[in-house]
Amino acid sequence: MNTPAELKYTKDHEWVKEEDGLFVIGITDYAQDALGDIVFVNLPEIDDEFDGGDAVCDVESVKAVSDVLTPVTGKVVEINEDLLDAPEMVNEDPYGAWFVKMEGEITEDLLDAAAYETHCKDN
């Protein structure tokens, strides 16, 4: 399992990176492996507003659909439209294949890489 040290994580298997005052959100290597082949990503619209803990988008694997929960209360500033035509990028490069960039503030508890790995092992 790949868990980059520079990222923060939610217990629900999203990763967050702060970049130029925005929060970049994706799903972890553990999550993509658990989901299996990802075949569709449903993204929000720019300017959509969310509270921390809301489903900001969903990912569909062959077997099931899963929500991606945002730890940020705020507004969507950018969406990764490349995922619409190439959802498999989430499997191939989970930390490169971000879903959304949001502005606002983190309102959920985040874990560092070590704590997140422990959390996955306990699951």
Place this chain on the structure above:
Amino acid sequence: MEKKTVLYDEHVKLGAKMVPFGGFIMPVQYTNIIGEHMAVREKAGLFDVSHMGEVSLEGPDAEANLNYLLTNDFTGMKAGKVRYSPMCNDSGGVVDDLLVYKMEENSYLIVVNASNKDKDVEWMQSHLFGEVTFRDISDDIAQIAVQGPLSAELLSKFVEKEKLPDQYYTFRDAVFIEGICCLVSQTGYTGEYGFELYFPAADGPKLWNLLVEAGKEYGIIPCGLGARDTLRLEASMPLYGHEMNDEITPLETGLNFAVKMGKKDFIGKRAMEEKGEPKIARIGIKVTGRGIIREHMDVMLNGKQIGHTTSGTILPFVGGSHAMALLEKEYAKPGLAVTVNVRGREVPCETEALPFYTKKK
């Protein structure tokens, strides 16, 4: 607590993802569902289907019992043949769907769904009459399915091709593979050419490993229940609990070929007669907009619900997102623009003919 098939340890060694299914803990995938699906369409795949239930029915009244318990007609069936049939309840709903193997005169092997096995055994036992012996032999038998165009190539490494059943829905008994006595039928649940092997449970690991090893040079790989489900969906084969259940009659879900209303009497016949012409029918739906349609989603036409989906996901070989659906009969024809409600989103779709996929001759 889920049961394990005799191949459980082999799946774990192969790194399979194990999930509960039908009372068993089964491999859902070894690598990925799409890759396993494509292997079956293009080469072949190996499936552990030992969770399936097997019962034997023997005796002078065996045929009469089958004709009463099941909707298909077993009169005049020849030994060495396999026949599919729904088994109905008194109201014409489906208890299960199953395969009947005729071993010899007055002797049959019946193969049922794992998740329904206990219910089936109870149902059959409570309706038996005359001189018959009925035994649940599920624990004694393991089953491996070899499915895909290279299936016969693989098996012919162990047994002469002439000893394999050469026609669909026929079988050969006592086919020996490295000393293991197998019943081999040309059947399957993938829409592909292939075989199902039934053999003593204790021989499971040996036979599985032989086939896995021998398959490597052909690109034949172990496949999990995930691919089994997408393959059967792509081939538009109904699955109990989805396209049929104890309320849906086999006529409503398009299994007319296996319901012989002309038979004198069978369980469910009167109820189906009273219901008359089915008011719903099974059809395909494909997404023309964006999204994945799955089971239990409402199918809408101009704001009115006209039915619901019963199974759906992406179809790896055909491509795109498709579902089977049960629609009001007047709408169950191809080419109709509809929408499917995907968690609150109306996704543009179109009805299409079944099957989604037919194998090349």
